[in-house]
Amino acid sequence: MNQKFKKLKQNPNLVIGGTITFIFIVMAVWAPALSPYHPVDDADLMVSELPPSITYPFGTDEQGRDILTRVIYGSRISLSVGLVSQAMNTIIGIILGLTAGFFGKWWDDIVMGLTNIMLSIPSMIFALAVMAVMGPGLMNIFLALGLTNWAFTCRITRSQVLSTRSLDYVKAANALGYSRTRIMFTQILPNILGPILVVATLGMAGAILMEASLSFLGLGTQPPTPSWGGMLASAREQMFTTPWISIFPGMAIFFAVLGLNLFGDGLRDILDPHLTRKAK
């Protein structure tokens, strides 16, 4: 226990990032209990654009809604986008990477060709093109971000498969007569989860940032959904007169992404002994 604690102390990234992420998860799960108002219904034009005060800690927006409440509810949108889209990417990436590395031959060529093409399309542009076709909305965001960012996971999975395939325990499993699918999922996959987890954590951060950007452009979630990017989009015009409407949602995006990035960095330090050795 003591040693574990010591290890954590040596890895402030993981601790700080984990704490920030945990706070956002709590916010998302218990949003109704934590929020003083309702994010959409409690609009009152009589109290619009009020600066931060005791009754409205983050002030109110142009429709008189409490910004703190909307920021808290916004964590639900952002975290679900990060989680769902990254889960999709990870599953696609793992399946393609595992099969490509394991079966090789023409399938490997196809998967790698596709991966390289995906990598040569900037993800923002890809997501924009998908949103352009499917139109705005949360479901479409899930798809746009969940189908376009699997290339890194795929590449890493494949290269890990190639390097573990010839290891003794895999050979042993082969000799025992395990089926290929069984070897892939019970022998190889558990041993390469570390790097995949790192990519997934950093990918979640990227997805949250991307959703905010798309919503800011008006191509993501639509009002009155309390999404951080969407809040910034409607506040943009009033930046000079009522800056608090923009400042708090932006800070929420920043800290949520920062938390995940730090957490991912920390995970990498733990899971990649190669790097840790170097740093010493």
Next chain:
Amino acid sequence: MAAYTFRRILQFFPTVFFISLIMFGLLNVLPGDATLMAGGSKHHLDEKTAQMLKKQLGLDRPLYVRYASYMKNLLKGDLGRSFLRNESVNSLVAQRIGPTLYLSTAAMVIAVGLGIPLGFLSALKQGSFLDTLSMLGAVSGVSVPQFWLGLILMYLFSLVLGWFPSQGYGDGHLMHLILPAFTLGVGYMALLARTTRAAVVEVLTQDYIRTARSKGLSVLIVNFTHVFRNTMVLILTTAGLQFGSLIGQTVIVEKLFSWPGIGSLLVDSIFQRDIPVTQGCVLIIIGIFLLVNLVVDLLYGVIDPRIELS
């Protein structure tokens, strides 16, 4: 080297071909009535006018015919015609590409000029105050939403201090460039700083550095001739790959600062459902990204002769 260069350039074309195929498919096959918005809002359009419009725009033809004619034009360097404006996509893009290149180059210069030296210094002074501070700055720079950063910068430097204009291209005047270029460059700068630091830390543990040091070479010489050259390949690779995120972000920064570049043209065309323009902008942006990476790949051989170019 010549053979490598030739082959690498040859590879460029199939990639562009497949990307154009994917983008054409994406924008034309998926549901979503792309066709009819050209006549204004589709609710106001009666069936007959709609059919006429479709015919006029060539959208009544089967998909493969459209793709064939699209490809044929693309090979001639013709990106098609805008649905809405009586202009070719080529001329629309040509008007907008200058500002985009201007902005992204400026952002690159800021990012490379600050990010690489910062990462380098951080690695040489590991654990120092400077190191902690700049790595904290770097992880923040990677995490900050650029449109928000842009808003804050506008508020500070345009409204409060009044140093720079907050909007517009201003005929390319330098004062107009600074805020958007910095906003765009921050994330990239942070990435470069992190990559550079990691690369330098790695190289510093190599035997040849110890050898060079024990030969009695001065720290400065070792740092600049040995460390720097050996990290360049890694830094350059990241710089090339991550250039994609920079060019992607121009869309948002241009929109935020009302910069008349390809990014804002792209967003406008998406809202207007002007598919040929959307398609053209997407292809051009990806093309720029691919070209940058082609150049990076070709530079490898120049920087590090050890690399086996096969």
